[in-house]
Amino acid sequence: MPLKILVTAKRVEDPESKIKVKPDGTGIVTDGVNYKMNPFDEIAVEEALRLKEKHGGEVVVASIGADKSMTEIRAALAMGADRGILVKHDGPLDPFVVSAILDKLFEKEKPDLVLLGKQSIDDDQNQVGQYLAERRGLGQATFASKTESLESEAEQKKQPGVVLAADGKSLRVVREVDGGLVTVDVSLPAIVTCDLRLNKPRFASLPGIMKAKKKPVEEIVAASLGVDLAPKVAVKKLSEPPKRQGGLKVADVPELYAKLKGEAKVL
Amino acid sequence: MQNVLIVAEQSGGHLRKATLHAIAAGQVLAGRTGGKVHVALLGKDLGGLSTELAGYGVTVHAADSAGLTHYLAEAFAPVVAGIAKEVGAGFVGAAATAFGKDLVPRVAARMGAACATEVLGFGGSGAAVTFQRPMWAGNVLAEVDLTTPVKAFTVRPTEFPAAAKGAAGEVKAVAVADPGALPTRFVEFKEVKSERPELTEARVVVAGGRGTKGDFKPLEELADLLGAAVGASRAAVDAGWVPNDWQVGQTGKVVAPELYVAAGISGAIQHLAGMKGSKVIVAINKDSEAPVFQLADYGLVADLFKAVPELVEKIKAGKGS
Known part of the structure; x- marks a missing residue:
């Protein structure tokens, strides 16, 4: 059964970038910071593509943000997604508002499955999938992972970790939780959020990048969706965490032992 | 005066220790608002655990039902939201474990509440509470205001001491309505067994x-x-x-x-x-x-x-x- 999959691609600071807070605490310093697709969303895009390769269907990638988010949509299209939707909005967003916007896109697109990263690595909230599932009254399978490791043969063969039932009506999802792995069946349409070990995302090929330029991307102004865009999680102030006083080196194990026993008193 | 509802986490009748840290955070909040700490405990055959939890000086709302044997957000969220409304909770929270992070945002959405994840501490003054939380992998600390009437949160357990035993609180049984067919079904749990501490x-x-x-x-x-x-x-x-x-x-x-x-x-x-x-x-x-x-x-x-x-x-x- 072909699947229509809506997948998210948020533009975030590159996780390798050094993040510094502006002296007045109103934001972070963006000079010299690179941007890319949220790594958890990349995993979601990869999973969507694997499901499409196995079952057929369509992968629609959505991003919400300023015009520059088009770069992340093109990146997903270059990986193999079919078309894009850019919801244009300047200014702060939070999971409450983002899930309300995705709720509108769901109404419009009527996908069988929404795949999202479990969190974005800028605000680290880990909420959008759960909010969206409740807003739509659908089942949620958060922290999708799989039993096999990322070095396994199934992963080399790019098998999806999320498995469609034979009747095409539900998905079997292995969820990474504290103390082990939980398996659930979730009826379609479903909301699935992706954890780190679900897959290794592919790199876009050169032909993929060329093709992506011609794929359709619809632009929607967020204000036209009839959603209250005022953030409900209002960031008042940012600051840098207290610095740790580290950096002391010891010469050998006897000195380490002596320090731990005598100075730190932790042994 | 706003009450605080903390959702307890248990498996097989054993309390996750992280819950005690979340209760401690709840007590800090209740101290600020002049309200009381209530605890929602959901599952099957909870008997002894309800009494144990009440020993921390909180009112325990125990929802004991076959439909709650295995945790599923779709089954738990309506029950937690129901208890929150019943006790007039202005704050609904849990520990920032996989359970808390899966459940609390769903409860928040149900209640029209905004939510703060991995809360490290509380700011603001008096009953006007702000939440301190990490962003950008802990490289930035943010102070956030939740502008909705009900505020939801998960707390990082290591940032709050475990709650201490207090005067025994009350245990109230919660009637659980049959949720009907759920969109999600539990299949199995593969536990990683270990003799070592968590x-x-x-x-x-x-x-x-x-x-x-x-x-x-x-x-x-x-x-x-x-x-x-x-x-x-x-x-x-x-x-x-x-x-x-x-x-x-x-x-x-x-x-x-x-x-x-x-x-x-x-x-x-x-x-x-x-x-x-x-x-x-x-x-x-x-x-x-x-x-x-x-x-x-x-x-x-x-x-x-x-x-x-x-x-x-x-x-x-x-x-x-």
């Missing part, structure tokens, strides 16, 4: 990374000698060397033990964010330039396969004397 609750954590080349034996020996939990970097987990739930980091477990030993871990930002709250950090790594050394209280540039067994012998000898 990572987030251990006094000592011994963690290994790429430098172990997959051989965690020396680290496990050190851990068992110290009664420690074993942790790992993302690289070691991705390689399939150790189970997923050993991962320490912003996207794994956040730990803050008295002693954290990082062996063969270079110290990616992601990993450091998960352990830099530890009281004492020891780094053992062959590469003297590894970023982990900047954070470590005691850094030892050495091969872990030589240094760790030597440390084990030292500790054994010290114990014998």
Whole structure:
């Protein structure tokens, strides 16, 4: 059964970038910071593509943000997604508002499955999938992972970790939780959020990048969706965490032992 | 006056210790608002656990029903939201565990509430509470205001002490309506069994990374000698060397033990964010330039396969004397 999959691609600071807070605490310093697709969303895009390769269907990638988010949509299209939707909005967003916007896109697109990263690595909230599932009254399978490791043969063969039932009506999802792995069946349409070990995302090929330029991307102004865009999680102030006083080196194990026993008193 | 509802986490009738830290956070909030702390306990055959929890001076709302045997957000969220309305909760929270992070945002959505994840502390003044939380993998601390009437949150357990026993509170039974057919069904739980303490609750954590080349034996020996939990970097987990739930980091477990030993871990930002709250950090790594050394209280540039067994012998000898 072909699947229509809506997948998210948020533009975030590159996780390798050094993040510094502006002296007045109103934001972070963006000079010299690179941007890319949220790594958890990349995993979601990869999973969507694997499901499409196995079952057929369509992968629609959505991003919400300023015009520059088009770069992340093109990146997903270059990986193999079919078309894009850019919801244009300047200014702060939070999971409450983002899930309300995705709720509108769901109404419009009527996908069988929404795949999202479990969190974005800028605000680290880990909420959008759960909010969206409740807003739509659908089942949620958060922290999708799989039993096999990322070095396994199934992963080399790019098998999806999320498995469609034979009747095409539900998905079997292995969820990474504290103390082990939980398996659930979730009826379609479903909301699935992706954890780190679900897959290794592919790199876009050169032909993929060329093709992506011609794929359709619809632009929607967020204000036209009839959603209250005022953030409900209002960031008042940012600051840098207290610095740790580290950096002391010891010469050998006897000195380490002596320090731990005598100075730190932790042994 | 606003009451506070904390959702307890249990499995098989055993309370997750993280719940006690969330209750402590709830008590801080209730102190600010002049309200009371209520605890929602959901599951099947909860008998003794309800009484145990009430011993922390809170009112326990026990929803004991066959439909709640296995945790599913779709089954739990309506019950928690129902209790929250019943007690007039202005704040609804839980510990920031996989359970809390899965459930609380769904409850929040149901109540039209905004939510703050991994809360480290509370700011503002009096009943006007703001939430302190990490962003960008802990590289930034944010103070956020939740502008909705009901405010939802999950707290990082290591940032609050465990609640202390108090005057026994009340236990109230909650009638659970049949939810009908749910969109999600529990299939199985594969537990990673361990004799060692839980990572987030251990006094000592011994963690290994790429430098172990997959051989965690020396680290496990050190851990068992110290009664420690074993942790790992993302690289070691991705390689399939150790189970997923050993991962320490912003996207794994956040730990803050008295002693954290990082062996063969270079110290990616992601990993450091998960352990830099530890009281004492020891780094053992062959590469003297590894970023982990900047954070470590005691850094030892050495091969872990030589240094760790030597440390084990030292500790054994010290114990014998």
